[in-house]
Amino acid sequence: MAMPANVPASVRKFGTAALDLLLPSQCLSCRQVVAAPGTLCGACFAKVRFLSAPCCAACGTPFEFDPGGTDALCGTCIRARPSYDRARAVFRYDDSSRSLILAFKHGDRIDAAPAYARWLARAGDALIADADLIAPVPLHWTRLFHRRYNQSALLANALARLSGRAAAPDLLRRRRRTPSQGGLDRAERVRNVRGAFAVRPASRATVAGKRILLVDDVLTTGATVEACAAVLLKAGASAVDVLTLARVVRDG
Numbered sequence: 001m002a003m004p005a006n007v008p009a010s011v012r013k014f015g016t017a018a019l020d021l022l023l024p025s026q027c028l029s030c031r032q033v034v035a036a037p038g039t040l041c042g043a044c045f046a047k048v049r050f051l052s053a054p055c056c057a058a059c060g061t062p063f064e065f066d067p068g069g070t071d072a073l074c075g076t077c078i079r080a081r082p083s084y085d086r087a088r089a090v091f092r093y094d095d096s097s098r099s100l101i102l103a104f105k106h107g108d109r110i111d112a113a114p115a116y117a118r119w120l121a122r123a124g125d126a127l128i129a130d131a132d133l134i135a136p137v138p139l140h141w142t143r144l145f146h147r148r149y150n151q152s153a154l155l156a157n158a159l160a161r162l163s164g165r166a167a168a169p170d171l172l173r174r175r176r177r178t179p180s181q182g183g184l185d186r187a188e189r190v191r192n193v194r195g196a197f198a199v200r201p202a203s204r205a206t207v208a209g210k211r212i213l214l215v216d217d218v219l220t221t222g223a224t225v226e227a228c229a230a231v232l233l234k235a236g237a238s239a240v241d242v243l244t245l246a247r248v249v250r251d252g
C-alpha cells in the first residue's frame, strides 16, 4: 500500500503495518473496502477461477473428468515429461485474474504478497511439505532495476516465512535479458529462454541433493520454469517442483 503524503511522521515511523490498522482494508483486485486485509471482495472472488484436483500429476493441467487416482498424466506429459516433477497453481490466468497479476507485478499491490503466500500454501501443500528450499524465478538485473522488485522473489520469501521452509532467493541468475515471452508460441518460448538461466557458482553447494520448490507469478507454457528446472537438476538438485499464483489453461 502506498503511504499517503498526509500521514504524520509518528505514524510513518511504524510503516505500513501501522497504517493497515488505521485504514480500511481494500480488495486485492478492485480496492473496494473489505472486512479483512488480504482478501477479495465478493464480486472479485466469484470471478477468480481457483484450480483444484483432479489435475495432471506432472504439469497440473486440470482434468475435466476424474481419471481416478492421483498419478494420471495429461497427453502432453505422457509424450514428454517436463524436467520438473510437479507444477501447481492457485488460479487460472484469464481476463478476470490478469488484473491481480499485473497490479502485483507492475502496480503498487506488493502488500498482497502475504495473502498470496497463504493461497500458494494451500494450493501447494504437498509440494511445500517435500521442499528443502523455496526459490524464485529470477529477473534480469536490468528489469529488476526498472521494476525495483522481483514479484516472484516477494512470493517465494513470503511463502518461506509462512511455511517455515528455507528461502533461497539467489540460487539462480538470469544470464541474459530475454525478449518478452508475450505473443510467442511454445516452441518460440523454449528457444527464447534457452541458456537464459544459470545456477550461481556460489550456490552450487546449496543446490546439491536438495529438493527445490520454484516459485513464479504465472505459468504460461512452462518454458521458463522448465529451463530453470533443467539447470538446477544439472547442478545436482534431487528434484524440482513448481508453484505459481496463476497458470494459463488451454481448453480442449
Ligand SMILES: [Zn+2]
Binding pocket: 027, 028, 029, 030, 031, 032, 040, 041, 042, 043, 044, 045
Ligand atoms: Zn474486488
Ligand SMILES: [Zn+2]
Binding pocket: 056, 057, 058, 059, 060, 061, 073, 074, 075, 076, 077, 078
Ligand atoms: Zn501434464
